[in-house]
Amino acid sequence: MERQRERGFKLTPQRLAILEYLDGNRDHPAAEDIYHNVKKSFPTMSLATVYNTLEALKRRGEVVELTIDPERRHYDPNTxxxxxxxxxxxxxxxxxxxxxxxxxxxxxxxxxxxxxxxxxxxxxxxECTRKGGVEMAVFKCESCGATKEGRCKPKKCPKCGETGTMSKQG
Amino acid sequence: MERQRERGFKLTPQRLAILEYLDGNRDHPAAEDIYHNVKKSFPTMSLATVYNTLEALKRRGEVVELTIDPERRHYDPNTxxxxxxxxxxxxxxxxxxxxxxxxxxxxxxxxxxxxxxxxxxxxxxxECTRKGGVEMAVFKCESCGATKEGRCKPKKCPKCGETGTMSKQG
DNA sequence: ATAGCAGATAAGAATGGTTCTTGTCAAGAA
DNA sequence: TTCTTGACAAGAACCATTCTTATCTGCTAT
Missing domain, CATH: 3.30.1490.190 (Ferric-uptake regulator, C-terminal dimerisarion domain)
Known part of the structure; x- marks a missing residue:
């Protein structure tokens, strides 16, 4: 991914943080995912800035918007x-x-x-094929404690939005 | 499209009207399009009923939801x-x-x-290829009078939501 | 430097498609 | 009849996204 200050695109610290999170990411994150993860190392980050940056990157062709999921848009840095x-x-x-x-x-x-x-x-x-039949498990978020039933481990906590914090409950 | 009262799906007048609008429709209408058009012959129709019916039809496999457009979901009666x-x-x-x-x-x-x-x-x-270059035109809704600039005639009025009411303005 | 400009940001309000809630009603079963 | 079930209309609620506003920052020209 290009990281140059050019053609009116200013590489601010916020944008750099978003670009770094996106770079090499293969999870097709949604705006909220990016927001929550970048916020960890950049607490003042605003969700609007994420959307603004994604819009700018989209126009520059550095990110592709996926409309596969009717609930939210996902972003793919692989162009x-x-x-x-x-x-x-x-x-x-x-x-x-x-x-x-x-x-x-x-x-x-x-x-x-x-x-x-x-x-x-x-x-x-x-993963879902392995859990084949009707087998269900409960997953708990290490961050906020929320639980969710399902066949597969959710990538993202449905409550607090953190990714990678859900783990299987005995 | 099957039109039988079966497996808990009651064929009410509202649902019949929606089914009739959908039957043979090749325009991939959104829920709002269906609502506006069915409302003409069924003024008490509620938008919630359109969503309920679409949900039921989706579960019965009589309609397919398209998530191509990030703005709204479109429905295709061609299964x-x-x-x-x-x-x-x-x-x-x-x-x-x-x-x-x-x-x-x-x-x-x-x-x-x-x-x-x-x-x-x-x-x-x-149509858009024909209007190739930068040529723009103004289109006016015969129903509500709203105008919109664009290259192609909009299928649907951006203001009142009626379809097929936009025509080119001198 | 200094002023002025353009673009970026944070915060929160607004928007708009979709879902949920509530109260009512009609049809069929007991 | 009375009970039950599902459908309906109306509008509230929800939530992802966009818009607005008021700063703030870094350039540029004076």
């Missing part, structure tokens, strides 16, 4: 064209780094000038 | 697996009725059990 695998159980999103040569015949093209495509593969991730 | 063409200018969504044989190699599958896929083709629709 090379790629596709996504979506777990229908735990809603996890993972990248697919393979080019598929899909040529849509002119008859189906309906006059459109096609410039790109994106494939969403739906399925069940290995 | 056969198909793909979509999206105009990046006017945000129009049209169906692509062709099966693409995409087999994702096990190395890329990352342990997922794949059950389906959906391809979004991005491009520019024929």
């Amino acid at each position: 090379e064209p790629h596709h996504h695998l979506i777990c229908l159980r735990c809603k996890k999103i993972v990248d697919v780094h393979k080019e598929f040569r899909i040529n849509i015949p002119p008859a189906q093209r309906q006059g459109f000038r096609i410039t790109g495509n994106h494939i969403e593969f739906y399925g069940v991730c290995p | 056969e697996p198909h793909h979509h063409l999206i105009c990046l200018r006017c945000k129009k969504i049209v169906d692509v009725h062709k099966e693409f044989r995409i087999n994702i190699p096990p190395a890329q599958r990352q342990g997922f059990r794949i059950t389906g896929n959906h391809i979004e083709f991005y491009g520019v629709c024929p």
Whole structure:
């Protein structure tokens, strides 16, 4: 990811913190995820700044907005064209780094000038497949103590929004 | 589309009106679109009823929810697996009725059990291509009088929400 | 330097699509 | 009839996102 002060994009400490969190991140975080994580090392960070920065990065093509999840938008710092695998159980999103040569015949093209495509593969991730049947577990947040029932460990606490703090309860 | 009273789904007049509006509709309407149009012939219709009905139809697999547009959810009464063409200018969504044989190699599958896929083709629709350059026009709603500037005729009035009421202003 | 400008920030209000709540009502069962 | 169930309308609540406002900071030209 470019980190230069150029074309009216000022690299402020806040933006740098967001860029650093995003850099190499493969979790497709939502704005709130970014906010909560960057806030740890930058307590005065505002959610509006996260949105502003994401908007600027989007315009500069340094981040891609994913509209896979109807609840919230997710952001992908990986801007090379790629596709996504979506777990229908735990809603996890993972990248697919393979080019598929899909040529849509002119008859189906309906006059459109096609410039790109994106494939969403739906399925069940290995973790959820393993927990296969109806097996349920309770997960507790180490940070705020909230609990949640589910088949897979939630990436993010549904209460306090922290990521990576949920662990399986005996 | 099935129109039978079965498995706890009561075919009330409201639901019938929604089903009739949806049946054969190729415009991928949002909940608000359905609400405004059904309201014409059913003035007491509530937006909550539209959402309830869409939820019920979704659970019964009679309608598919599209999360292509980050602004609002769109509903497609065409439940056969198909793909979509999206105009990046006017945000129009049209169906692509062709099966693409995409087999994702096990190395890329990352342990997922794949059950389906959906391809979004991005491009520019024929209407927007025609208006190619920077040409802009003003469109006025015949219903509420609101005006909007743009390259293509908006399907829906941004103010009153009626569809098909926008026409080009001299 | 100093003033002035442009863009960034924090805080919180506003927006708007979706969901929830409440009270009412109609249809079918007992 | 009375009970139960589900649907309805109206509006409140919710929550992700956007907007507004008032600072604040770092440039630039005077």
